[in-house]
Amino acid sequence: MIARWGVRARVMVAAVVPMLALAVVLTVFFTSSRLADMDEALTARGTAFARQLAAASEYAVFSGNRDALQQLASAVLAEDDIVGVSIVDRNGETLARSGMLDGQLPPLPTSAVLEPSTMIKGPTLRIIEPIRPNRLELDDGFTAITLGAAVHLGEAPLGSVVLELSLKHLHGKRDEMLWAGAGSVLLVLVGSLLLASHLSRGVSGPIRVVAHTVARIGQGKLGERVPLMGGGSLRTLAEGVNEMAEKLASSHEDLARRIEEATAELRARKEEAETANLAKSRFLAAASHDLRQPMHALGLFITELSQHAHAPQSRRLVQRIAASAEAMENLLDSLLDISKLDAGVLQPSIRPFALQPMLLRIAAEQRSSAEEQGLQLKVRTNDWWVDSDPVLLERIVTNLVSNAIRYTPTGRILIAARKRGKRIHVEVRDSGIGIPPDAQEIIFQEFVQLDNNERARDKGQGLGLGLAIVRKLADLLGHGLGLRSTPGRGSVFTVDMPMAPPPAPTQEEDNGRAPGDLQDICIALLDDDPLACAGMEGLLSSWGCEVIPASTADDLLAMLADSRRPDMLISDFRLHGPLNGVDVVHAVRKQLGEQLPAILISGDTGADTQALAQEASVPLLHKPVRPARLRALINRLHNPV
Amino acid sequence: MRAALRLFLFRLAAGLVLTVTAGLGWAAPHLVIITSSSEGAYGEASTALRSQLQRTMPWVEIEEQGWEELATQRLEGSRMIVTIGTQAARVVAGLAPRQPVLHTLLPNSAFARLPNTPKTGGAVSAILLDQPAERQIALIRLALPDWKRIALLTGSDSEALNLRLAELARERQLEVREANVTADRDLYPALQRVLAEPAVLIASPDAQVFNSFTVQNVLLTAYRHRSPVVGFSSAYVRAGALLGLYSTPEQIGHQAADTVQKVFSGEALPPARPPRQFEVAVNTNVARSLGIQLDSAERLGNELARREGRP
Numbered sequence: 001m002i003a004r005w006g007v008r009a010r011v012m013v014a015a016v017v018p019m020l021a022l023a024v025v026l027t028v029f030f031t032s033s034r035l036a037d038m039d040e041a042l043t044a045r046g047t048a049f050a051r052q053l054a055a056a057s058e059y060a061v062f063s064g065n066r067d068a069l070q071q072l073a074s075a076v077l078a079e080d081d082i083v084g085v086s087i088v089d090r091n092g093e094t095l096a097r098s099g100m101l102d103g104q105l106p107p108l109p110t111s112a113v114l115e116p117s118t119m120i121k122g123p124t125l126r127i128i129e130p131i132r133p134n135r136l137e138l139d140d141g142f143t144a145i146t147l148g149a150a151v152h153l154g155e156a157p158l159g160s161v162v163l164e165l166s167l168k169h170l171h172g173k174r175d176e177m178l179w180a181g182a183g184s185v186l187l188v189l190v191g192s193l194l195l196a197s198h199l200s201r202g203v204s205g206p207i208r209v210v211a212h213t214v215a216r217i218g219q220g221k222l223g224e225r226v227p228l229m230g231g232g233s234l235r236t237l238a239e240g241v242n243e244m245a246e247k248l249a250s251s252h253e254d255l256a257r258r259i260e261e262a263t264a265e266l267r268a269r270k271e272e273a274e275t276a277n278l279a280k281s282r283f284l285a286a287a288s289h290d291l292r293q294p295m296h297a298l299g300l301f302i303t304e305l306s307q308h309a310h311a312p313q314s315r316r317l318v319q320r321i322a323a324s325a326e327a328m329e330n331l332l333d334s335l336l337d338i339s340k341l342d343a344g345v346l347q348p349s350i351r352p353f354a355l356q357p358m359l360l361r362i363a364a365e366q367r368s369s370a371e372e373q374g375l376q377l378k379v380r381t382n383d384w385w386v387d388s389d390p391v392l393l394e395r396i397v398t399n400l401v402s403n404a405i406r407y408t409p410t411g412r413i414l415i416a417a418r419k420r421g422k423r424i425h426v427e428v429r430d431s432g433i434g435i436p437p438d439a440q441e442i443i444f445q446e447f448v449q450l451d452n453n454e455r456a457r458d459k460g461q462g463l464g465l466g467l468a469i470v471r472k473l474a475d476l477l478g479h480g481l482g483l484r485s486t487p488g489r490g491s492v493f494t495v496d497m498p499m500a501p502p503p504a505p506t507q508e509e510d511n512g513r514a515p516g517d518l519q520d521i522c523i524a525l526l527d528d529d530p531l532a533c534a535g536m537e538g539l540l541s542s543w544g545c546e547v548i549p550a551s552t553a554d555d556l557l558a559m560l561a562d563s564r565r566p567d568m569l570i571s572d573f574r575l576h577g578p579l580n581g582v583d584v585v586h587a588v589r590k591q592l593g594e595q596l597p598a599i600l601i602s603g604d605t606g607a608d609t610q611a612l613a614q615e616a617s618v619p620l621l622h623k624p625v626r627p628a629r630l631r632a633l634i635n636r637l638h639n640p641v
Numbered sequence: 642m643r644a645a646l647r648l649f650l651f652r653l654a655a656g657l658v659l660t661v662t663a664g665l666g667w668a669a670p671h672l673v674i675i676t677s678s679s680e681g682a683y684g685e686a687s688t689a690l691r692s693q694l695q696r697t698m699p700w701v702e703i704e705e706q707g708w709e710e711l712a713t714q715r716l717e718g719s720r721m722i723v724t725i726g727t728q729a730a731r732v733v734a735g736l737a738p739r740q741p742v743l744h745t746l747l748p749n750s751a752f753a754r755l756p757n758t759p760k761t762g763g764a765v766s767a768i769l770l771d772q773p774a775e776r777q778i779a780l781i782r783l784a785l786p787d788w789k790r791i792a793l794l795t796g797s798d799s800e801a802l803n804l805r806l807a808e809l810a811r812e813r814q815l816e817v818r819e820a821n822v823t824a825d826r827d828l829y830p831a832l833q834r835v836l837a838e839p840a841v842l843i844a845s846p847d848a849q850v851f852n853s854f855t856v857q858n859v860l861l862t863a864y865r866h867r868s869p870v871v872g873f874s875s876a877y878v879r880a881g882a883l884l885g886l887y888s889t890p891e892q893i894g895h896q897a898a899d900t901v902q903k904v905f906s907g908e909a910l911p912p913a914r915p916p917r918q919f920e921v922a923v924n925t926n927v928a929r930s931l932g933i934q935l936d937s938a939e940r941l942g943n944e945l946a947r948r949e950g951r952p
Contacts, residue, residue, distance in 0.1 A: 062858045063829050090825070133854040138876040155854045156825060 007204040015196030016189070023188035027181040035174050042081065042125065042170055043118060049076055050116070050129035050163045057087055061095060061131050061158045069096035076163070083124070084164035087131075090157060101164055102126070112157040125165040130157035206234050210241055217241075222249035277342070291332055292603035292623030293529055298325055300535030303627040307542045329624050334465040336622055337395070338446065340610075341472040347614075348389040348477050352500035355424065356381045358394050359415050366401045375405060376412035384417060385500040386424050392473050393426075393497070399466040400428040400493045408432030411490070419499065426495045434487035444471040518631065519544040521638055524566035526556045526584055527601070528576045532623075536570070536601075539627055545634075552577060553584045557591060565592055567638060573602035573609055573620070582616045597637035601625055672901060673719040674705040675733055677726025677746075682890040686725050686746050689894025690901070697902055708732045716740065721904055723897055727751040730767075737762040741910045745897045746770065746890060748846050750798040752913060767913035768896050771846055772873060772886050774805040778813055779948060780886050780921065781841055781871065784941055785933065790816040792835035792842040792868065796823070796849035803845060816840075822850045832859065836866035843871045844882070856880060869931055878922040883931065884941075885922035892918035921945060 005013075053076050060068040073085040077098040084099035092110030101108075102124040112130060119126045133155070206229055216224045222245060226238040302322045310318060340346050363379045370377040386393075397415065404413045411431030418425045435443060442448055449464040470493075474481040480496035523545050527533035530551060537547045548563055550556035553575065560566065569588050573581035585598040600613050603623035613620035619633060674690065676683045691703055706715060708729040713736055716722060722742045724730045730744040734755040744752060744767040752767045781791065791810050795803045807817045818840055820831035828850070836842065842863050844851045851859065860881040863870050872882035896917050904910055921942035928935045935941075 059858055059861055063862065134857045135853050136857045136876075136880050138853050138856060138874055138880070155852070 007207050008200040011200035011203050012193070012196045015199055016192045019192040020185070020189055023185045023192075027185050031177050031181045034177060038170055038173060042165060042167070043127070046082075046125060046127045046163055046165045047116065047118070047129070049079060049082065050127045050161050053085070053087070053163065054129045054131045054161045055134070057096075057161065058131055058134060058158060061087065061089060062133070064089075064095070066095050070098070072096070073098035081165045081169055082163060083166045084162075086162040087159065088162065089159040095159065099164070101162070105164075108162055109160070113160045114157060120167070123167045123171065125167055127163045127165070129161045129163070131159045131161060132157050206230055206238070210237055213245075214241060217245050217248065222252055280342075290603070293532060295325070295329060295332060295624035296601075296603065297529075297531045297535040297624075299329060299624045299627060300532075300539040304535070304538040304542050329626065332624065334469065337469050338465050338472070341469065341476070346392075346476060348392055350387055350389050350477070352385050352387055352503065353390045354502070355384050355386050355417055355426070358390060359397065359417060359426070362394060362397050362401060363415055366398070366405060369402070370405050370413060373405060373408075374410065375408055377401075377405075377415070378412065379415045381415070381417040382419070383502070384419065384424055385502045387498045387500040388477055388479065392477055393479075393495070396470050396473050396479075396495055397426060397428065399470050400495075403466050403470075404428050404430035404432060404491070404493075408490070420496075422499050423496055424499050426497070427492055429490065429492045431490040434489050435483070435485040435491055436487050437485075440483055440485060443467050517544075518634060518638070520546060521568065521634070522546040522548065522564050522566045523634070524548045524550070524556060524560060524569045524588065526550050526553065526569070526571040526575070526581075528552065528572060532572070536625075539630075540570075543631060553579050553587065556584070557587060560588065560591060567597070568634065569596055569598040571598065571600055573600045573613070574604055580612070582612050582618065585616060585618050599630075599633060599637065671701045671720040671905070672703045673716055673722050674703060675708050675711060675722065675724045675729040676705060677708055677724075677728040679705075679707065682746065683725045686890035686894040686897070689891040690723065690725075690745075690898045693895055693898035694901060697898070698905060701901075701905060711736070713738070721901060723901060730755060734758070734765070739763045741765070741904055743767065743897060743900055743904075743910065744913075745893055748798075749802070750847070764910040766900070766910045768893055768900070769913060769915050770873075770888070770893075771802065771915055772888070772919060773915045774802060774809050776915075776919065776945065776949070777806065777843060777871065777886060778809045778815075780884065780941065780945055781815075781843075782813060783944060783948075784884055784923075784935055785841060785869065788839075788841050788869070789814070790818065790838065790840035792818045792840040793820075794828075794831055794835065794842075794845070794850050795819060795821050796845075796847040798849055799845040799847035802847075806843060828855060828859070829862065832862045832866075836863060836868050839867045841869050841871060844873060844877060846873050864927075864930075867931060869927070869933065875920070875922050878924045881924065881927055883924055883927045883933065883935075885924075886919060887922070888916035888919045892916060892920075919945075 053072060057069050057072050059065075060072065069087045073087060073096045076082060076085050082099065084101040085097065086094055086101055086108065087096040088094050088108055090112035092108065092112075094108075102122065105119065105121050105124060105126050109128070113128050114130060116127070116129045118128075209229075210226050213224050213226045225245060226241045228235060228238050228242075230238075302318065302325050306315075306318050306322055359379050359381050363377055367377050401413065401415060408430040409432070413431075414427070414429040416427045416429065418427065444467050446468040447464040448468075471481060474495060477497070480494070482494035482496065483491065484494075485491035518540075521544075523540055525533065525536055525540065525547050527536060527549075528551050533549055533551060537549045540547045546564070548556075548559055548566055550559055569585060571581040571584045571588075575581065575584065579587070581600040581602065585600070589596050589598070598618050600618050600620045601623060602609050602613075602620060610620065619637070621630060621633065672694070674687055676687055678684070679687070687705060691705075694701055694703060704719075708724075708726075711732055716736065716738045719740055722733060722738060722740050724733050724742065724744045725746050727747045730747050730751070733742055733744075737756075737759050739762060741764040744755070744765070747767065747770060749769045749771045752769060755765075758765050781788065791806070793803045793806060803819065807819060810817050818835040818837075820827075820835045822828050822831045842859075844856075844859070856877070857880065860870060864881065869883035870877070870881070871884045871886065872878060872880075873885070874887045875885055878885035893916055900911065919942070921938045923935055923938040923941070925935070936944075
């Protein structure tokens with residue numbers, strides 16, 4: 001229990017217990033010794049009275065003088081504390097009595113007592129003193145000489161004096177002393193408690209100051225210090241605590257500084273990484289833009305070239321050139337897509353649409369390349385509608401299918417849509433080389449290609465961005481992406497999306513013009529790059545369009561003023577001069593009416609461009625523009641549903 | 642001159658006899674003194690006896706022995722034995738030696754109680770402490786001629802003495818009041834009775850009645866009854882007796898030396914007798930208190946001695 005006591009309690013106990021013990025011992029000792037003294041004094045007084053009375057009453061007892069004895073007894077009774085006197089003769093007969101003898105004491109002896117005796121019972125002290133005849137030395141020789149004679153006459157006691165003293169006074173004194181003793185012990189106790197309390201405050205005060213300071217330091221106030229006071233252990237303690245606090249503070253500062261440094265370094269690294277990423281994006285954007293311009297023109301020229309009549313030799317060459325250009329465009333598209341996804345500017349527009357036409361279209365697009373490798377491409381689907389972005393989903397499935405074709409040497413590829421409750425799973429299943437389990441995650445990273453990298457790239461089949469784009473698009477759309485694969489047995493990629501109810505059947509669109517017929521559409525074309533402008537003009541003209549080409553906005557506006565009103569405006573986004581494509585669209589629309597369809601073409605894949613085009617509700621095509629896509633867009637804008 | 646010559650011749654003859662007897666093996670001392678104690682009264686008596694014998698009979702060898710280590714062999718060859726005190730007397734009487742024995746410094750009552758001497762034993766005599774009744778009565782008549790009444794307290798040891806005293810008193814026309822005391826409680830009534838009228842109380846050396854424990858109360862009672870007391874020692878007089886009649890140990894020692902001398906000179910051992918010499922003491926304070934005119938102790942003693950026929 002003591003082990004849990006505080007400093008103050010210990011000091012109190014240490015101060016109070018010895019003092020209390022001393023007080024008790026001294027009080028008991030002195031009280032008992034004083035009581036014994038008083039007792040002794042009373043007994044001595046009583047004995048003296050009894051002896052005096054015995055001496056004084058000797059002759060009266062000898063002569064049987066009761067009156068004299070009575071007088072003596074009465075005189076003795078007048079003394080303090082004496083309550084009863086009795087003088088008895090040698091036969092026990094009472095000769096004189098004064099006062100009251102205590103009835104509780106045993107009866108008086110019936111024969112003369114030989115020795116004085118005292119007895120205490122209850123509140124009474126009884127003293128019995130024999131009355132002896134006074135011995136007178138006769139010096140006559142006879143007494144000693146007659147030795148052996150019978151007992152001398154008169155040698156026996158004549159009688160005895162019985163004196164009774166009341167102890168009430170003594171007891172009263174004793175009680176008084178006991179109370180006084182108890183009172184003094186109490187006073188000492190109170191005094192020592194006060195003193196101990198005062199002392200303990202002196203002892204525990206500094207310790208409490210230290211304790212409070214330590215508690216505050218514990219709460220984080222490292223600047224707290226214990227004031228130095230006292231000496232010895234207290235001082236050592238205070239100094240130790242202060243030293244500890246200082247070390248704590250310095251280590252705290254050190255730690256904080258290190259964290260700061262680490263954070264700063266982290267931030268720097270992050271900024272570095274961000275900068276690098278930005279640089280990468282910028283590089284990609286710039287690269288794709290700068291590549292797009294010639295690719296765009298190249299594509300336009302090849303398309304135009306292929307529409308001319310050629311010798312069979314030349315035609316095959318043109319076809320090869322077209323294929324190579326398309327592969328290059330695909331690569332550029334992939335780069336463009338991934339940079340767009342990284343930039344986070346792609347906003348999916350999710351709406352219900354029919355899945356079947358899309359899958360069939362993809363299969364139709366990919367079938368030629370599949371058949372080139374001797375693969376069988378099949379589609380199994382149903383008339384389901386899904387909630388997704390059709391453009392992005394088509395990109396996902398296209399990528400998956402082209403990926404499957406690339407990694408399937410023989411066998412077949414199946415594009416299948418399956419209903420799973422209220423969701424649709426679109427599967428791309430192949431009988432290809434398969435993906436080992438430990439590689440099933442990394443294949444979704446950028447620029448990762450299994451199989452022989454060199455060979456794959458040599459084939460001009462891609463940069464390893466296809467599945468990375470798939471993953472990023474699926475995440476963007478919120479679609480689940482699954483993969484089941486066994487090496488050597490093939491792979492199954494699954495895209496999981498919500499099912500949508502089919503809309504009420506609508507009237508088949510028909511505006512008299514066959515789809516894809518662009519004959520006689522007048523298109524105003526603005527491109528400051530003469531090569532690209534010439535290519536685009538050639539392409540549009542080959543489709544039967546009438547083209548009003550211009551290399552600057554001012555030229556265009558001037559030309560539009562005195563020419564046929566165009567049906568559509570196609571403008572490059574980035575132009576020399578203060579205006580960009582959107583400004584030109586606004587200017588032309590201002591002149592020709594707000595309903596004029598317009599298409600922006602840009603080699604710039606930056607987010608700003610995209611955002612500006614979206615803001616102006618003008619479709620944006622990135623260079624190199626696929627002639628098919630351009631044609632489809634023109635067709636759609638010219639014949640809106 | 643002739644006497645001196647005779648003494649010289651006697652001494653010479655005695656010296657020759659002594660030399661002869663010594664040569665024959667009579668080396669034992671002539672006198673053996675057995676004392677009860679070597680101190681106090683016994684010592685004084687012994688000193689007086691020896692000093693007188695050495696002065697008068699220097700050829701007599703004296704050996705002193707305590708009674709405790711006494712044996713019959715030690716007494717062999719001695720001419721005479723003197724005891725001092727009751728204790729010594731009792732031991733020697735028990736041994737019953739063949740030599741003549743003189744007991745001294747013992748009361749009559751003690752002497753009477755000694756064991757009887759067998760026929761083979763030597764002669765036995767004594768010098769008693771008790772003053773003769775005649776002397777006591779004579780002192781009373783001499784010192785207190787106006788007092789015609791005496792009081793006597795009789796215990797078992799004082800019957801004979803008191804009888805004698807009463808007889809003598811009556812002869813001298815004195816009234817005698819007597820009472821017997823056999824127990825403690827008898828003392829005060831006996832005193833009351835004998836002192837109903839003032840009388841001269843004669844204390845007897847009877848320890849049954851008069852002893853150191855009773856004497857104060859006796860003296861007080863007597864005083865209250867305006868009665869003088871005649872004691873038998875100087876201590877009585879100091880304690881409050883009017884007169885004292887007693888013999889000192891020295892006086893008894895001298896008397897014993899005289900007896901020894903007579904025996905050594907061939908006389909027979911005299912019978913037991915009271916002391917020859919005595920002293921009288923007077924307490925003048927008591928006399929004054931009682932209103933009694935008294936002569937001085939010396940004159941009373943001298944007069945008493947003169948009446949007994951001695952200088």
